[in-house]
Amino acid sequence: MDCREAELKLSWFLDGEAPEVSAHLAGCAACREKLEGLKQADVLLAAAAQQMLPEPSGRRAPRARWGAWAILGSAAMVLAGFAGWFVWNASFEPAVPIVTVIGPDAWEADAETLLRVALRSSQDGTPLREADVRITVEGGSTVLGKTDADGVAELRIPPPAGETATVLIAVVTPIGSVETRRRVSLSRPVRVLLSTDKPLYQPGQTVHLRALAMNDLKREPFQGEVSLEIHDVNGTRVLRRTLRTSAFGIAAEDFALAEDVLLGRWRATVTAGGAASERTFDVKRYVLPKFRVAVETDRTFYAPGEQALIAVDASYFFGKPCAGAKVTAELGEWVADEFRTVATAAATADAAGHARTDLRIPAKVHGTELAGGDALLR
Template structure:
């Protein structure tokens, strides 16, 4: 008797566990009808039956059952019995979090005394519907690893949560880690806290069009003027373009100099494709 168990070893919590069992005669390769299929969950030396069925005339049995959301790993025992034999198989599957959480801040760099505004959006896979009313914990660690903030909230009807954190006037400078924890899954983002001086000039960017498609040619002008009214003549210009994949990645660097009027003209050909974001289903 030949038994084929078709399926995967990782599933999303809260979604059905699906397998397909195929039973054939080893000598003739013909399908075996009415072979009994039993699947059990093994826990602490005991077995709990999850599924019981038989193969159809094609020798196939479609398996569909659910597991509790609090299980991270499950040991499954397969038992297949027919008129010509018996076969058993053990496997371990993982149940992964069904939540997809986006963590954002209002800007990437802060000065002492400023307020960090933090927001999350949590969606439940695979339908990408809002995670409503679930506990979500915010944590913030400073550059030395000290936990300076922790708060428990519940996501609203739209799956969002929001907090704000006021930096003290005297703080450790460096990278601060902002963390959101939902159903045991951690999502992190890093922001910088340091003193910085506001620019003494204004930069105005204008492109030929408001949006471009992949592969198109983009042209534009940069106007750099001091706040007291004079142009930043012959100032060095560096334009860095980024594309978004798993995170923001540097794509190209454009360098040059302003003219005597503080103007700089640039042109750039965009990449032929961009990766879509999971939130928009690519």
């Protein structure tokens, strides 16, 4: 704490507040002298107030005499003189630079970080122009700059190595030099996508899982470890693996289901660099159909709100058409790592096993990175 800040808190200190001032007073004779002046002014005010109190008797209190007013006026003059001296003395305090560093405490490990250093005079708050600014990162590089007309310097700092770093900010101005330090942490944001080879499995089959991890800033394959977990229908963790991605940011794992496995919806989760992706799959017994279904649309691309025409051709494997078959068409949109049904339609196949229906594309769809910003429909 400097003298200027201590002087502003002397009156609080007299009232039993601002205990941090006591440490400064122990080593500053000038501030102790100013504190004594404030104490004397308080004594004069207390004496004047005592003279103005009524007498503790049942008689009518006499009219206050001019002597009490004289004491009160003297105390006011002392206070006014002390305040004037305080302001006059503060104007002659040496000005020092005030440094304000604007920037995040968490840096991206694979990108430059922008820091703004603002310099002001402690006396009148004016910007300090053309001041030299030097930022040095522990274990990294040093960047130099100068403040502009607003007293602000903008510097881009290359990322240092490691998980944390100490940053030294040093400024040189016409009214003095100042150094300050700050501790920053570094992170590498990652995006990860988990997928399975199919959504439905029977007991005894093998689930093929694949994770794709990319650096969120550079759009480069993530090189590192990923954690894979699989939970059954009861939420019990049945698998936990630590995998390492390939040069393409891909990690794969095969999970064999037992013959007496619990039936229902299972959940797989992969975590990479603090980011997570989840995929669910169903385990149940089923019988493969004895017929095949071919589906065609009139176009491969639609705008929101348009009508999609659907053609269905159903026939048995031995060649006979599925005449009179009930056909249900569902339109799914890729949202939050899964397809969600947004429209349905029903039709009946004719004698040749053909059916025609249409589905309305929603007026509002969600773009995906998988489709380059377009909505992904199925």
